Amino acid sequence: MSGAFRIDRVVTSGVFELDGGTWDVDNNVWLVGDDDEVVVVDAAHDEKAITAAVGDRNVVGIVCTHGHNDHVTVAPQLGEHLHSPVLLHPADRELWELTHPGRRFWRAEDGERIAVAGTALEFIHTPGHSPGSICLHLPEAGALFTGDTLFAGGPGATGRSFSDFPTIISSIRDRLLVLPAGTRVHTGHGDGTSVGDESPHLDEWIARGH
Structure with a gap:
């Protein structure tokens, strides 16, 4: 991992649309890399804000944590x-x-890795919020990018189409909470958390059933 390695956050604002509803949202866009190259995690709302944060760095890949x-x-x-x-x-x-009918994307499969700045992010398939939700784990930095699968305070929403509560609970329990407790969770919206802060509350989430 490069000595200049860093994780930057860009917050963009726009609208989430699904099932006929619309919601104003602020999204976290994560830039993971060093002074030369970077991976963009999620491409939310504002292209100019993202390209400004990228600067003249080479973008190895734009990874979408899910398809919302x-x-x-x-x-x-x-x-x-x-x-x-x-x-x-x-x-x-x-x-x-x-959102993008007919547009191409590359497949991000479970267990695959994307190399950047002398390290690599591993894709972890975590369905529930959506069928293809993934998280990105960067062990060397103790970092996890969870999209809308896990937030500070619990799992992502499962009350809309393509989502399922028991599935997201299984994903979080079996794929995320087994990571080291100190792993920092960088979420798709709002403030971050850690695996250790969230893992004691699994039974509470199940009881709430939300």
Whole structure:
């Protein structure tokens, strides 16, 4: 890992649309890399804000944690302008097509890795919030990028189409809470948390059933 390695956050604002509803949202866009190259995690709302944060760095990939429109808003055009592939788990193709019909993406499969700045992010398939939700684990930095799968205070929403509460609980329990307690969780919206802060509350989430 490069000595100049860093994780930057860009917050963008826009609208989440699904099932006929619309919600104003602020999204976290994560830039993971060093002074020379970077991976963009989620391409939300504002292409100019993301490209400004990237600067003149080479973008190795634009990884979408899932296919909801607020996480893929500007993904195709950002990929074209930055000459970078857009990656998404294929189980979210139907959601992707709602926003970008006919546009291509590369497959982000469970267990695959994307190399950047002398290290690599591993894709962890965590369905529940959506069928193709993934998290990105960076062990060397003790970092986990969870999209809308895990937040400070519990799992992502499962009350809309393509989502399932027991599935997201299984994903969090079996794939995320087994990581080291000190792993820092960088979420798709709002403030971060850690695996250790969230793991004691699993039974509470199950009892709430939300």
